[in-house]
Amino acid sequence: MAVDAAVIEAADAPAGAGIAAAAAAPAVEARGLSIVFDAGGQRTVALDGIDLAIARGDFVSLIGPSGCGKTTLLRAIADLEQPTSGTLLVKGMTPDAARQARAYGYVFQAPALYPWRNVERNVMLPLEIMGIPRAERRARAARYLDLVELGEFRRRFPWQLSGGMQQRVSIARALSFEPDLLLMDEPFGALDEITRDGLNLHLHRLWRKTGMTIVFVTHSIQEAVYLSTRIVVMSPRPGRIVDIVDCTLPAEREPDLRDTPDFLAVAHRVREALRAGHAHD
Amino acid sequence: MLAVPVVLLAVVVIWYAAAVYLNWDSAAQFADEGASRLDILQATMSLDRPLLPPPHQLLATLGDEIFGWPVTSPRSILYHTAVTASAAACGFVLAIVVGIALAIGIVQTRTLDRSLMPWIIASQTVPVLAIAPMVIVVLGSIGLTGLLPKALIAGYLSFFPVTTAMVKGLRAPDPMQRDLMRTYNATEAQTFRMLRWPSAMGFLFPALKVAAALALVGAIVAELPTGAQAGLGARLLTGSYYGQTLQIWAALVMASLLALLSIAAVDLAQGVLVRQRGGRL
Numbered sequence: 001m002a003v004d005a006a007v008i009e010a011a012d013a014p015a016g017a018g019i020a021a022a023a024a025a026p027a028v029e030a031r032g033l034s035i036v037f038d039a040g041g042q043r044t045v046a047l048d049g050i051d052l053a054i055a056r057g058d059f060v061s062l063i064g065p066s067g068c069g070k071t072t073l074l075r076a077i078a079d080l081e082q083p084t085s086g087t088l089l090v091k092g093m094t095p096d097a098a099r100q101a102r103a104y105g106y107v108f109q110a111p112a113l114y115p116w117r118n119v120e121r122n123v124m125l126p127l128e129i130m131g132i133p134r135a136e137r138r139a140r141a142a143r144y145l146d147l148v149e150l151g152e153f154r155r156r157f158p159w160q161l162s163g164g165m166q167q168r169v170s171i172a173r174a175l176s177f178e179p180d181l182l183l184m185d186e187p188f189g190a191l192d193e194i195t196r197d198g199l200n201l202h203l204h205r206l207w208r209k210t211g212m213t214i215v216f217v218t219h220s221i222q223e224a225v226y227l228s229t230r231i232v233v234m235s236p237r238p239g240r241i242v243d244i245v246d247c248t249l250p251a252e253r254e255p256d257l258r259d260t261p262d263f264l265a266v267a268h269r270v271r272e273a274l275r276a277g278h279a280h281d
Numbered sequence: 282m283l284a285v286p287v288v289l290l291a292v293v294v295i296w297y298a299a300a301v302y303l304n305w306d307s308a309a310q311f312a313d314e315g316a317s318r319l320d321i322l323q324a325t326m327s328l329d330r331p332l333l334p335p336p337h338q339l340l341a342t343l344g345d346e347i348f349g350w351p352v353t354s355p356r357s358i359l360y361h362t363a364v365t366a367s368a369a370a371c372g373f374v375l376a377i378v379v380g381i382a383l384a385i386g387i388v389q390t391r392t393l394d395r396s397l398m399p400w401i402i403a404s405q406t407v408p409v410l411a412i413a414p415m416v417i418v419v420l421g422s423i424g425l426t427g428l429l430p431k432a433l434i435a436g437y438l439s440f441f442p443v444t445t446a447m448v449k450g451l452r453a454p455d456p457m458q459r460d461l462m463r464t465y466n467a468t469e470a471q472t473f474r475m476l477r478w479p480s481a482m483g484f485l486f487p488a489l490k491v492a493a494a495l496a497l498v499g500a501i502v503a504e505l506p507t508g509a510q511a512g513l514g515a516r517l518l519t520g521s522y523y524g525q526t527l528q529i530w531a532a533l534v535m536a537s538l539l540a541l542l543s544i545a546a547v548d549l550a551q552g553v554l555v556r557q558r559g560g561r562l
Binding site for chain 2: 078079080099100102104105106108109110112114115116117118125126128129130156157159160
């Protein structure tokens with residue numbers, strides 16, 4: 001159903017548009033994007049004909065059951081997977097060019113901190129790679145560790161922190177070079193629900209404060225509805241977009257929002273779409 | 282805390298008992314007609330050429346060989362120890378440099394991975410005792426004598442654990458840690474310096490302890506076959522030529538102390554790194 005609705009704000013910017021056009025281009029734009037994995041003669045269609053435009057400043061969640069290609073889509077945006085066919089533009093650039101321009105920050109399922117670096121030096125890792133001077137590196141690490149409320153832990157080592165704290169360090173690391181696009185792949189999937197709720201509140205405030213674009217992969221309906229402005233519902237085998245649900249909840253989102261009828265109505269729509277996706281099987 | 286003195290005491294007691302048992306026959310042989318068992322027992326403690334010298338006799342011999350002669354004298358055990366130690370140390374440094382260089386080549390270049398590894402493994406199947414005299418003779422014929430051939434053999438024997446550990450260590454980073462570097466558009470050199478190298482350190486140090494001990498074995502073995510004039514290997518050789526068992530035992534003790542010292546040095550270096558890493562390697 002409603003695949004056509006996927007193309008929202010489809011900018012008609014031609015390939016190779018000028019810088020002015022690129023600045024106005026959507027954060028992410030996919031047209032007929034397909035990705036096929038061919039491992040040892042076994043073909044897996046991970047993504048099939050994905051049309052999606054993500055406007056700047058949006059908080060978009062990709063939700064769906066395992067194997068629906070949501071992570072693959074995120075990895076393709078990050079140039080960690082190569083499209084088999086179709087086009088994919090990130091801020092008007094090819095994913096490869098966007099990666100080289102360091103146009104996005106990526107938060108993985110696991111914190112992926114380097115155990116031999118303390119918290120501060122983990123946050124400074126991308127800054128070191130990008131050749132930012134030492135004093136500026138320290139200042140940025142301090143700023144973003146304060147933002148995730150881990151300033152006093154900067155001298156600790158990753159194994160001395162809890163899982164939730166480690167994931168917050170990895171978010172500070174992704175923010176440290178100040179990208180305006182943040183790609184998050186089930187960042188809180190391995191955490192308990194209480195920690196997860198706390199981090200969701202954190203993340204929502206962060207998004208409001210920075211005005212950045214966030215693409216967020218999750219398999220939790222609650223999480224998706226609580227955080228997003230739009231929810232992209234996907235179905236597996238082959239990975240397709242079933243529906244895109246606009247989440248018209250108030251901009252200010254307190255934890256109690258989860259119990260309101262509006263919240264439950266959106267969650268219901270998402271659940272219906274997920275069920276419809278499964279009906280294809 | 283009591284364990285160490287108890288074990289030490291047990292070793293000394295067993296050592297004395299073994300010395301009496303092993304030296305009994307020759308003590309009885311040299312004893313006067315009608316000597317009592319007590320006389321023979323006393324004689325086992327002070328034979329000129331005991332099969333196994335009792336601890337106090339060995340200590341006395343060591344004291345004489347260490348303090349009885351100037352350090353530069355060929356009769357001083359310290360002189361011989363220094364000769365072997367310098368060969369082992371040069372071989373060890375050679376093993377580290379060559380071992381790590383080979384590992385980097387193998388990890389960074391596909392062709393080297395295929396072509397080099399079989400030869401490296403084959404090199405370790407050649408018995409070093411067989412190849413050592415050849416190397417010494419061949420190098421001697423082109424005018425290379427003294428430290429260098431011994432260092433080469435010590436290095437030959439000890440580079441292998443360094444190479445295999447570093448190959449494993451440089452390949453240890455998981456896909457997520459490598460993807461992270463890719464999202465930062467890190468260069469190959471940066472990925473090596475900030476990810477592969479530090480993650481290999483945990484593999485390198487245990488291998489260095491093995492290599493340090495092997496380098497010492499290599500240096501001693503290299504002194505054996507050509508009747509080298511100096512070094513612990515030479516002391517072992519001349520000791521066995523002339524039946525000077527005390528000289529052999531003294532050389533063995535010095536070799537053990539040297540091995541302990543070199544492993545302690547590796548431990549010290551590892552300790553510095555562990556402190557930098559907040560307590561874990």
